[in-house]
Amino acid sequence: MSAQVTTTARAATDAGDPSARAAAPATSTTRPGLPRFAAALQISASLLWIPQAAAIAFAIGNIADGAPAQAAILPAFCIFLLGVLRAGLDRAGTTRAWDDARVRLSALRANAAAAVATRSPLDASRPSSGLVASTLTEQADDIVPWLARFLPLRTRAAVVPPIILGFVFVFSWVAALALLMAAPVIPIFMALIGWQAKAASERQLTRMGNMNAFLLDRLRGLATIRAFDAVDSTALRLRANAEELRTSTMAVLRIAFLSSAVLELFAALGVALVAVYVGFHFLGELNFGAWGGKLTLAQGLFVLLLAPAFFEPLRDLSSVWHDRAAGQAGLEALDRITRGGTKIVGGPESTAVEVSGALSVWIDGLTFRHAESANATFSDFALSIDPGEHVAVMAPSGGGKSTLLALVAGLSSPDNGIVRLGGEPMNHASAAHLRARIAWLGQPPHIFSGTLRSNITLGRPGIGTRDVAHATEAAHIAHLAAQRGHAMIGENGAGLSGGETLRLALARAAVGIRPGLILVDEPTAHLDSVTATEITDRLLAIAEGTTLVVATHDPALAARMDRVVMLPAPAQLEVLA
Numbered sequence: 414m415s416a417q418v419t420t421t422a423r424a425a426t427d428a429g430d431p432s433a434r435a436a437a438p439a440t441s442t443t444r445p446g447l448p449r450f451a452a453a454l455q456i457s458a459s460l461l462w463i464p465q466a467a468a469i470a471f472a473i474g475n476i477a478d479g480a481p482a483q484a485a486i487l488p489a490f491c492i493f494l495l496g497v498l499r500a501g502l503d504r505a506g507t508t509r510a511w512d513d514a515r516v517r518l519s520a521l522r523a524n525a526a527a528a529v530a531t532r533s534p535l536d537a538s539r540p541s542s543g544l545v546a547s548t549l550t551e552q553a554d555d556i557v558p559w560l561a562r563f564l565p566l567r568t569r570a571a572v573v574p575p576i577i578l579g580f581v582f583v584f585s586w587v588a589a590l591a592l593l594m595a596a597p598v599i600p601i602f603m604a605l606i607g608w609q610a611k612a613a614s615e616r617q618l619t620r621m622g623n624m625n626a627f628l629l630d631r632l633r634g635l636a637t638i639r640a641f642d643a644v645d646s647t648a649l650r651l652r653a654n655a656e657e658l659r660t661s662t663m664a665v666l667r668i669a670f671l672s673s674a675v676l677e678l679f680a681a682l683g684v685a686l687v688a689v690y691v692g693f694h695f696l697g698e699l700n701f702g703a704w705g706g707k708l709t710l711a712q713g714l715f716v717l718l719l720a721p722a723f724f725e726p727l728r729d730l731s732s733v734w735h736d737r738a739a740g741q742a743g744l745e746a747l748d749r750i751t752r753g754g755t756k757i758v759g760g761p762e763s764t765a766v767e768v769s770g771a772l773s774v775w776i777d778g779l780t781f782r783h784a785e786s787a788n789a790t791f792s793d794f795a796l797s798i799d800p801g802e803h804v805a806v807m808a809p810s811g812g813g814k815s816t817l818l819a820l821v822a823g824l825s826s827p828d829n830g831i832v833r834l835g836g837e838p839m840n841h842a843s844a845a846h847l848r849a850r851i852a853w854l855g856q857p858p859h860i861f862s863g864t865l866r867s868n869i870t871l872g873r874p875g876i877g878t879r880d881v882a883h884a885t886e887a888a889h890i891a892h893l894a895a896q897r898g899h900a901m902i903g904e905n906g907a908g909l910s911g912g913e914t915l916r917l918a919l920a921r922a923a924v925g926i927r928p929g930l931i932l933v934d935e936p937t938a939h940l941d942s943v944t945a946t947e948i949t950d951r952l953l954a955i956a957e958g959t960t961l962v963v964a965t966h967d968p969a970l971a972a973r974m975d976r977v978v979m980l981p982a983p984a985q986l987e988v989l990a
């Protein structure tokens with residue numbers, strides 16, 4: 414659309430497939446895959462400790478057996494080389510894991526943003542802007558540590574300890590048994606804590622999302638809150654929300670610390686058991702467990718050096734255990750804003766406009782009921798508008814004027830019937846390029862915080878200074894553009910009068926490629942008669958030679974149109990079961 418409605422992602426619904434409207438497709442965020450390569454690099458790095466430990470143990474053993482100190486030079490060199498290689502592999506694995514995770518997060522975010530952007534503006538169940546902002550930014554960020562740290566570490570914890578256990582087992586089955594006894598306790602505790610952690614993380618994320626949504630909503634309505642002296646009660650509510658968030662954050666942290674403490678305890682117990690066994694074995698007290706023989710100093714040291722490395726992947730995993738809960742909760746939050754809802758017709762692709770000229774509007778058999786509403790807003794409604802015709806759509810409040818404009822623009826699919834623009838049915842395939850030929854002036858027009866110029870161009874490519882100058886002339890805000898220059902306009906048009914806001918919206922419609930159809934929702938509402946007449950003049954000037962459909966209650970505006978269409982009163986419509 415050339416003016417205010419930006420369409421973004423692909424919706425799988427089609428105007429020709431009404432059943433698809435309510436049960437919109439789940440553009441679901443897929444489960445993230447395992448970062449195999451990063452995990453393989455990290456596993457290789459961990460396993461290099463085995464030859465390093467062997468070199469250390471056997472060098473010390475040789476010296477203890479009377480070999481000269483020079484005999485340690487070669488093993489020391491090997492240890493150094495292996496250390497460098499190990500650090501290099503570990504770094505490469507970690508870097509790769511974070512890079513992959515960021516790429517994956519960008520894809521998930523793009524998917525969710527596209528899904529949110531294709532939610533129909535008529536969908537009352539759309540997530541609030543605050544919730545979407547908090548989910549796409551803070552909550553989604555939690556997915557990265559889960560993908561980059563937790564998943565590779567989980568693979569490492571599954572692969573490395575069994576291999577180390579195998580090496581220990583070769584020298585002493587008792588030491589292997591001690592490790593084996595301590596090891597299973599750790600995953601069991603981690604699983605138990607993990608359930609708690611996930612629930613706590615979900616609670617925390619929900620509270621954070623709710624608080625952000627509340628804050629954004631109240632910031633938007635700050636003037637109203639002040640005017641009605643509701644500042645204190647709003648601040649109290651915000652404080653209560655913040656307190657709840659603090660409590661749930663502390664709960665998550667408590668669980669994170671607890672999981673680390675439990676694991677450290679069992680890892681320390683396992684290492685201590687091995688150390689006690691090896692020590693007493695050397696002292697000749699525990700003369701079993703070494704396959705009928707006696708462990709040499711080198712063998713004993715090797716086993717002792719491997720024991721902490723057996724637990725290391727599990728300890729690392731536990732230190733990032735809360736990443737899993739937070740990451741999964743973040744992914745589910747993204748999934749929630751991605752899935753379901755009523756979608757606009759067609760997708761986000763902005764297409765180059767190939768055809769110019771006014772569009773006809775042909776509606777036949779249109780039936781539409783808002784989700785959650787018992788009454789049909791339209792039942793078997795028909796309307797035909799010629800190219801270049803100017804039509805006022807009138808009805809009492811709640812009569813369906815805005816809904817009709819939205820259906821014409823394909824911002825929701827009808828339950829039944831067809832909308833044709835320029836003879837082409839509005840459907841999934843045609844929606845993007847048809848919308849590129851429509852200009853939409855909503856009620857009220859949304860003004861972004863930014864300069865006048867950026868509010869007119871909306872970042873659309875190919876709109877130059879001369880185009881903006883023509884548009885400001887056409888909309889009669891050239892004087893405003895001259896006065897304000899590059900000065901910022903506040904959010905929601907703060908600093909502009911109601912009439913200026915509308916003229917700015919008209920300039921958006923007038924700039925760039927000439928639209929084939931202009932849809933305008935109550936442009937003169939809340940304006941005094943002089944300003945309303947001026948806005949009407951501007952609108953008609955901009956819409957000259959173009960099809961214009963204006964939803965209005967204003968008889969003066971309606972009288973200036975070629976035709977007035979009265980919508981059927983809601984009472985005349987059939988009540989859908």
Ligand SMILES: Nc1ncnc2c1ncn2[C@@H]1O[C@H](COP(=O)(O)OP(=O)(O)OP(=O)(O)O)[C@@H](O)[C@H]1O
Binds near residue numbers: 537785811816
């Ligand atoms: N998103 C929505 N979800 C559910 N019902 C809706 C939604 N939007 C509008 N409605 C209902 O649909 C009916 C038509 O609303 P619509 O906004 O199209 O009327 P309108 O003629 O433009 O009203 P007004 O002149 O007051 O702006 C009303 O009964 C309204 O309550």
